[in-house]
Amino acid sequence: MKKNVYLFLFLLLYGLIYQGMAQAAKEIALVIKVQGVAQVKSGDGDWQTLKNGRRLHSGDFIKTEKDALVAFVFTDDKSMVKIRSQSQIQLNGERDQKGIKKTLLMTLGQIWSKINPKGAGYKMVTPSGVAAVRGTEFYGDVDVSGKTTIIGISGLVVLYNKVDSVLVTAGKTATIEKDKAPILADTRGFTPWAETDDTADTLDIEFEDANGVRKKLRLKYQE
């Protein structure tokens, strides 16, 4: 009986330590700013209110309410991400020798990322395509139909799906829809919001398509 108790205690302790280590190993980012209402969900747990200082683990989901903004940094290379109101993402990260290989699944919303070029790699996956990034600053937008817009600020983003790919550099805007080739144009009339932490839920982008036609895109989200 005594043996069984010791065995039970040992297994319990081992389980707790292992669980702690596993959790720590998945700790990939830290929330440094929460404005408005945002929630986080780890694994099969419930949605919890997201607070400043929260450590984010691989697999965590984040969603933001109206007029909210969340900023987090990855703990390996200080790459920073800000997501605006009414956005939904899932973080995934895999540690290796170079740091954390980061993958952000984004189903809806607006995002700004500034990625350290010395990092282990960063991908943003949306319903319509993939943005692969190394050492750059860009804005991203995913609307309810899954259409993705990438606005290059510095560095280089490769936006692709199974149809085609484009390179988005500073001053360029690319849009991509599911099963359609991405379209590249000059960025027009875009006001960066990440530096001012503006949480407004509309975004006006004026751009010129490949045929030289000017278009104005207003992105607005409602629940």
Next chain:
Amino acid sequence: MKTKKHCCICLIGVFILFAMPLVAQEYILHNPPEKAQAGTDLVISCSIEGLQTSVHLARLFYRESKEEKYKYVFLHESGEEWYALIPGSDVQGQHLQYFLAFQLQDDRLLTFPEHTGQIVPEEILIVPASTTPLEQAKTSAEKNAPLQILTPEPDQIFEQGPVLIAVAISPDVVQADSVTLSLNGRNVTPFAVKSDYVISYEPQHLAPGSHRLIVTGIDKTGQRLAPVQLFFYVQEPHRRTGPRSALTGRVFTEGRYEEIYNQNESFAMGGAEFLGQYGSLNVRGRIFLTSLEHASLQPRDRFSLAVEHKHFNFEVGDVYPRYNDLMMWGKRVRGFAGGLSVGTFKIEAVFGQTYRAVEGQAVLSGDTLITTKSGTFEQNLFGIRPSLNFGQHVKAGLSVLKIKDDINSITYGVRPRDNIVIGPDVLISLDKGRAELRAYAAQSMLTLDTSTGVLSKRQVQNIFSGSVNVPIDPSHFQSLLVINDTTVPLNPLELTSFAYAVDLKLNYFRNLVRFGYKKIGSDYYSLANSWLRKDIRGFYLSDRVRLLQNKLYFTLGLERYADNISQSDKKPSLDLTTFDATLSYYPGKGLPNVSVSFRNYSRINGISDLGISEYETNGQTEIDTTDMREDSRQRDINIQLGYQVRFVNADHYFTVAYITAIKDDRFSETRLPNDGLHEMTSNVNMFTWSSTYDFPLRTTLSFSTNKNVIGNGLSDFRYQAISLFGEYKFFKKLLSTFAEFRYTKSNGFIYLSDVTRNHVRAGGILNLPARQTVTLETYVISLSGNATLMTSYRDVILRLRYEKLF
């Protein structure tokens, strides 16, 4: 008796002169930022190494490089650091110039950069805000350290509330348990949340002001990692609500009792000053009142109120306008000053009183009234300066000044004066302000005595028997200037009252090169800048190099001036040449710092022979010998080493200094008897040990020796001095008490022999809530000796001061 008094004053002067270095070993440690972002608040931080007393007032003066006036903000203490915030609205233009000034409790002034009569301010580049994200990205890309501060960013400004501090740990390199967080010198690691990857701490209520974060740790091999540190800033509450408004300042009152050389005097003073900002308006005011104010003396009280806007400014009270270096540069004027900018055009004006009327005295001798004490005429000044500002590159102005004594203001006064000065100035700024050329000129006319009134052209020419040609009729211009036979110059076309100066500044490759040339005519007078040295011509060239992240300073300077160039007083022209070089290395805490300076100063008037004249007296031929020869060279060398080390629960700062001055006279062998004081050697050796303990005690021990030999041994004077200072803070630093004892013993011969001086200073500073302080301080200085012309005495000074900062 008078001689004794002079001798005592001389001795005191010598003591003060040589005792000053005993306590002048502190320096301000400050690494200027590389650049500032336009429109963004800029935090400037510094510390004082080897501080041996308390700081009374700390301010940061700044200006946009093309501005003439400095603004200031107060520096606030936080732990061992001092901080100030320059509002983003003032971070405009191409360069920002600033300097730090600490007024210490014992009335000394510490500055950064160190001043040698004139401060050359630090200058930092202002970059447009739009470049910042890229710069930040670059900075971010460079960060890949084992300990990486995730938040806050360096110099980040937070509103009041919780501040998240987080540090990423590289688990393959760092022992996670060894990581410590220190906030403002306090270990906050026990309150932090730790994992293998991140350590974070979120204080809920940090005080407004700046804060210093230091992160330390040990790597897997057991080696201590280089500490990572940064500063961040927490704003005052409600700082950004509504139109930006802020009010800072201080009020104070002080009473003093002084018993100096058996003369008693008690007086009181009080005042206030404030800086305010409301929206786009800056407001500042100052009032200083003292019981020493008296109608029979020049004003000692001061008051002013100024309102400044981008397009206009207005100031009333005691104003200190700066129009043109040669004409008016900080002269006190009691009156009004203002300026208005419309597009490229700007006009400034000032009107007021530079001296107030103080009546003289006279006695009646028979039927004649004889002035026994000349009074001071009320002197009024009017100045105007229209200027054009062509963007960032060219500014040009024309200044006109009229200064005149009011002849009716007093009854018993002599030689009322009248002065008019006119001059242009231009500033050309190129390559984002890295190259700047300033040039200014001025022509003056001064009438030394207007009491005889204006003369006509014929009268003036008659006075000079036709030897002077007056190009105008003075009586036609008396509203501009009263012209008579005392006017200099009578003919402005001779340009003896013309002055001009050119300054060139080049800021490239971490070198700040300055070159200037000036010539001031012998008859040039501006009563608004009466201290300007005239009858002089020459140039200066200097270079200041900053290396190793501004830790290494190297300065070189050369000045060459010819004095008395007109030789109007029949004296020869004097060539003055100064060369100086300084190397300073301040690598930061924990490493020794060194400063070495050399200065060579020569005076040569070109006369190599004695002047011998013969004259008859009582039928005898006498010979009069005059020695006007001057060919001397003085070399000053100053070597100073400082080192901070920690042991026995205290930070100790040691300073060793050696100062020597040698003055050689080329004609020392052939000087006349009793004229042998042209040569001099002086050596000072100093040692200072300042300690700051973990408990609130600070101590300083200083020792110095000095030896002076004048005139090849004709006079010999030496002293030894020891000084002890201690400061202890009670009741969680609410009460700070201090005491200082300085003992100085001098010996030598001629007048100064075997004198002992004891200097005791003691007091306390009570720090009350709401940034109030009460200071009580007393000095007792006693001097005793058996010098031939020296009497023993004891001086006592007692002061009580209340001050509130807001």
